[in-house]
Amino acid sequence: MEKTQETERDNGVAAVTQQQTFKDGSICGYDSLHSLLSANLKPHIFQEVSRLLLGLNCGKALELLSLPESVKALSSEHDFDLQAFRFCADKEFLREPRVVRVGLIQNSIALPTTAHFSEQKRAIFQKLKLIIDAAGASGVNILCLQEAWTMPFAFCTREKRWCEFAEPINGESTQFLQELAQKHNMVIISPILERDVHHGDTLWNTAVIIGNHGNIIGKHRKNHIPRVGDFNESTYYMEGDTGHPVFETAYGKIAINICYGRHHPLNWLAFGLNGAEIVFNPSATVGELSEPMWPIEARNAAIANSYFVGSINRVGTETFPNPFTSGDGKPQHADFGHFYGSSHFSAPDASCTPSLSHHKDGLLISDMDLNLCRQLKDKWGFRMTARYELYAEMLSRYLKPDFEPQVVSDPLLHKKPS
C-alpha cells in the first residue's frame, strides 16, 4: 500500500514535470483545455463534460457566432486564436433585447525585452493593430486589451528603467487607439502604465476608456497592488485613487477590475453596486501562481454580481536582460514564468465561454444580451437577499483599533480536567 501511494505520488510529479516540458506553453500539445477534451473524449462525453465545465445559457450550450471569412483568414494567416460565441437572454415583453458585441485581445510581446524600447512598443502596436482591425471587421462594439499591453510585464525586475514605458492618459498609445476606436465605432479599454504629468510624474497602473467617437471617457486606476511571487508592482506604483467608476458608454455600463483586484470580492461588489453590466479584468499572471484560481474567480464574480465578466491574460514567457531573485531562497532567474492566456467570458447565469489559447495571441468575441443581468437579479435576488447593513456594520467595527473578532469559544475548551 505504501508502495502504491509512493508510485502515485511519483506519477503525479512525473506528470507535472512532463507538463513543464511543453516549452511552447501549450497544454500537452493542445491550445486549450477545451481543445484537449474535445480531441480526446467521445462526442457525447465531451458534450456532458462541457455542460459541467461551462454551464448552460438559457438551457442550452453556448451558441457559436459566425464571423466574416476575411477575419478568419487573418487569424490563420497571422496565427492568432479566434473564437466567437453568443450569450442569449430570455425574451421580454416590455424591453427589446440589448445585444452588444464584446471583444478581448490577449497577446505576447513582439520583440525581445532587449530591443530598443521604442522598437518594442512599435512592434506591439503593429501586431495589435491587425487584431483590433479584425475585431472592428467583426462588428465588435466594446474591446478590451490586456494589462500594461504596451510593454513587457517588467515589474518582476524592480529595475526603474522600465518606467520609460509610462505614458500620460492622452499619450502615444491612447492616440493610436483613438483613431481605431473612431474608425470602428468601437469603445476600447486600454490598460497602460500611466504617468501623471500633472501630479509630479507619478506612475499608476491605469485603464483608459476610449469612447466610440475616439474621445477619452475616463480612466480607472488599479485598486489592489500585488505583493506576491515576482509581482513586485509596488516598487513602481501605488494603490489607485479612482474608486470604482462605472463608465456609461454607447453600448452599456462597463467597469474595469485590473488583474489582482479579482482576488477581492468586495472590489467586484463595488463595481456591481455602481451599476456595471460588464466588468473587464485585464490581467498579467503566470501559471504556477494563479492558474487554478483563474477559471473560478471571475465566474464567481459574474454570478454573485449579476453582470458579465471579460477576463484577459497575456501569453508567452518574457525573459529579461538581468536575472532577479524572488526572495524565497531559490536560484535567481530572468523570466516571470509562462503567462497562460486563457482569456474568457463569464455570464451572470454561471455559463462561460471556453478559453482562448494557452500560448498564442487571440481574439475572443461574444455577443451578450445585457437583459440577462436583470433577469438573473430577478431570479436569484442576490441584491435583495444580501445583508449590506450587517456587512457595513461589521466592516466599520473591524476598522476600529479596538476591534474584537466575534468568536464564541466552547466553554469546555478551557476547562481544567477535574
Ligand SMILES: NC(=O)NCCC(=O)O
Ligand atoms: N498583474 C497582477 O496584478 N498580477 C498579480 C498576480 C495575480 O493576481 O495572479
